Amino acid sequence: MSLLQIEDLTVVYEPRGAQPTTAVDRVSLSLEQGEFVGLVxxxxxxxxxxxxxxxxxxxxPARIASxxxxxxxxxxxxxxxxELRAQRxxxxxxxLQSGMNALNPVRSVGHHFADVFAAHGHVPAPRRRARAVELLDKVQLPATVLDRYPGELSGGMRQRVSIALALSLEPRLMVFDEPTTALDVLVQ
Structure with a gap:
């Protein structure tokens, strides 16, 4: 069985007072565990x-039509x-494409991790800071980033924080929307 199977997926945008626009039209694809797929x-x-x-x-106004x-x-x-929260x-x-806008500017990076850990209940409170440090290390950021706010970080650092937050869910499937946009060439 495939990890992800998409069958005839259609997504439309239906803004008020405007004609609907089909953005995704009957897309089908299958993705196996461990497989990497790029969409260009x-x-x-x-x-x-x-x-x-x-x-x-x-x-x-986006809606899965079928x-x-x-x-x-x-x-x-x-x-x-x-159900979706549990599935994630x-x-x-x-x-997301832009780490610049994905983080709440009035919450420290540490609070972002704490929120994810609390919402999903998979990291006990006494272990949360240590786990966040481990995740930041995976994206080559120092532990001191936990005490900083998004506005104090470069665009590339914010993007790496976003990647670490996604990794905190221990997903088997990660969807990246131009994740290297804000990263410098060496980090990419």
Missing amino acids: GESGSGKSTLGFAITRLAKA GRIVFDGTDIAGMGAE RGGFAMV
């Missing part, structure tokens, strides 16, 4: 929309918020 296309061709749909992070998203044998296309830990995560 022009700006505006639906790559990000597909990523948001796969991870169920698409917000209105199709199935089967992750690890479960169709997640119609799951409710609580150890399941799937997404790293």
